[in-house]
Amino acid sequence: MRSFTLLLVFLTYSQARVILDPISFATYDDGVARNTFFPLAAAAYSSNPQTCLSAKFTNSQLRRQLNVQCDAGGKNDICSAYTALLPDNKAIVISFRGTQGFLQLLEEADKSVFQSQSQWIAGGKVSKYFGDAFNTLWNAGMKDDVNNLIHKYPTFEVWVTGHSLGGSMASLAASYIVANKIITGDKVKLITYGQPRxxxxxxxxxxDAQMAYSYRVTHNRDIVPHIPNEGMEDYKHHKAEVFYKESMKAGATFKVCSSADExxxxxxxxxxxxxVSDHLTYFTKDVSQWGEAGCN
Structure with missing residues (x-):
């Protein structure tokens, strides 16, 4: 039996573009991140995510797109997300839109956004800006959609994704549904792109303890994953970073860093x-423009 187990591990390591995470025993697959989760993240930038979904997934069904004010601070920033069903993939999708414009990016980087923190249900504290944005979207209808879809399709996985600001909200969404026992962590897959701390x-x-399949994809010198500075107000990334140095073309090399959170x-x-350019461009696509164009 031990020899058979070792053989399985060897074969897993031998798969092209697939890396076994030695800590969680989840696998990061470049093809899945590039061709499956990335279009789902980009679709959140579209006023009609179904266009992207239909281009990449047969029989896909947009459940609802939500647009809300990101926080209660009187600013006009709009945060957006959608839920969808991928029957052929046996997956329920929760995807969050990233930063709309450079001015909102600067606001996210403002120290006041990160100095104001709130307690998080799973433990620790999170940026109040990110927490408020997620909670507002959740209570605006996402909660009902997710609960109804999971009730109707109890064997399906839940795929959660987002780029930039959307990556932080996706991280919170995945944590929230596990902490509230809406679904178990082994049925959640989380991949984010250019996620800030x-x-x-x-x-x-x-x-880290909630789910094995959790990856933060970073592109070369992308500034946003380093906002705020490590250690400021005790901010720290969770596992596991997948780092593409320089190129993100098909076949590009990458490194999975799972031995430590950072x-x-x-x-x-x-x-x-x-x-900023490395933040806006992932897998050679301008994320928001590609999503707005229907992922074509």
């Missing part, structure tokens, strides 16, 4: 991480 060290530790073997090891 979202919560404190206790939040990261709690998040590792100098991935993007933290770069001397300069100040690129």
């Amino acid at each position: 979202t919560g404190t060290t206790p939040f990261a530790v709690a998040h 590792s100098n073997d991935c993007s933290n090891g770069l001397l300069i991480t100040a690129s």
Whole structure:
């Protein structure tokens, strides 16, 4: 039996573009991140996500798109998300839109956004800005959609994704549905792109324990995953970073850093991480423009 187990591990490591995470025993697959979750994240930028969904997934069904004010601070920032069903993939989708325009990106980076924190249900604290945005979307109808879909399709996985600000809200959504026992962590898959630091060290530790399939994809010198500075107000990323240095073309090399929540073997090891262009572009696509164009 032991020999058979070792053989399975060897075969898993031998798969092209697939890396076995030695800590959680989940697998990161470049093809899944590039061709499945990435279109789902980009679709959130569209005024009609169904266009992207139909282009990439047969029999896909948009459940609802929600648009709300991100926080109660009187600003006019709009946060957006959608829920969908992928029957052929046996998956329920929760996807969050990223930053709309550079001005909102600057606002997210403002220290006041990160200094104001709120307690998180799974443990630790999170940015109040991110927490309020997620909770508002959740209570605006996402809760009903997710609960109804899980009730109707109890064997389906829940896929959660988002880019930029959407990555933080996706991280919170995945944590929230597990903490509230809406679904078990083994049935949740989370992949985010260019996600900023979202919560404190206790939040990261709690998040790590909730689900095995949790990956933060980062592109070269993308500035946003380094906002706010590590250690400011105890902010820290959760696992596991997947780092693409320079190229994200098909066949590009990448590194999965799962031995620690943050590792100098991935993007933290770069001397300069100040690129807006690398944040806006993933897998050679301008994320928002590609989503708005229907993922074609």
